[in-house]
Amino acid sequence: MAQPRSRTPLIVGIFAAIACLALVLLVVAALIAGIVYFRSLDSGGSGGSGDQRDGTSTSGELITPPGVDEDQPYLELSTSSDGPVVDVYLDFLCPHCKTFEEAQGEDLAQLALDGEITLRMHPRPMLDPNSTPVGYSGRAANAAVCAYAEDPELWFPAESALFEAQPGTEGLTDDELAQVVDEATGLDVGQCIAEGTYLPWIEDVVEPEAGSSTQGTPTVLLDGEQFTGDLAAPGNVKEAVEAA
Structure with missing residues (x-):
């Protein structure tokens, strides 16, 4: 009479797969957080006084002078x-x-x-x-x-x-x-x-x-x-x- 197979390897495999999936999710989350952080730096998140700006508008919004069209360069x-x-x-x-x-x-x-x-x-x-x-x-x-x-x-x-x-x-x-x-x-x-x-x-x-x-x-x-x-x-x- 054949002995019943042990379920231990199956259970171990399931837990291993879950652990791998969790690790992948953690890596993806870390990458997303890194991208958001560096984009915030690029958009001025690092701050600084008005007297030390690098020439970039604080808002970044394109505002034209009164009476000037958006594409008018003068x-x-x-x-x-x-x-x-x-x-x-x-x-x-x-x-x-x-x-x-x-x-x-x-x-x-x-x-x-x-x-x-x-x-x-x-x-x-x-x-x-x-x-x-x-x-x-x-x-x-x-x-x-x-x-x-x-x-x-x-x-x-x-x-x-x-x-x-x-x-x-x-x-x-x-x-x-x-x-x-x-x-x-x-x-x-x-x-x-x-x-x-x-x-x-x-x-x-x-x-x-x-x-x-x-x-x-x-x-x-x-x-x-x-x-x-x-x-x-x-x-x-x-x-x-x-x-x-």
Whole structure:
């Protein structure tokens, strides 16, 4: 008569299978937790003061300045029905842009205010990697756009003041940027600067178009054609505009 088979190996096998399944579930859970953790770091979960940001908006949401379409890579400071279109590409950390603003800024502002040109400003964050901490170009551009958002004509005093206060590679803190713009315009844009309100627009809309259209800063286009004259010579751009 045959002896009944022992069920012990079967029971052991079942428990082993359950243990293996539990181990697999633990590994999967650990992987998911790791992915969530590192994504939180990438999205800014590591925190930091407003003065040490790397040029990324605190919210990451793309907010356009008033009157600007989501895919529009410039601020239109004036519109003329019969005058030329003048596109200006600049970076607030660029020394040559400071020279350009000193030589041509007043003329361009007056031409715009008189309605003689359609003036489009492209504030670039091109030199963001050159500051310590990185991101000054974008933050300074955001500060100027914050002034524009309150009143487009206030772009001009904000731009002039930011170039006059142009720092070295150490940049300016958010509080210092706010002080520069506030004193030049009479506005209180500290919160807009601290939150980096327009940084996503500057980084994701302005810069890609500028990088594909120009070689660097400063660059001036007259009706889509690059101005090749001396940008550091006062009156040069105005003369070209009047001859257009």
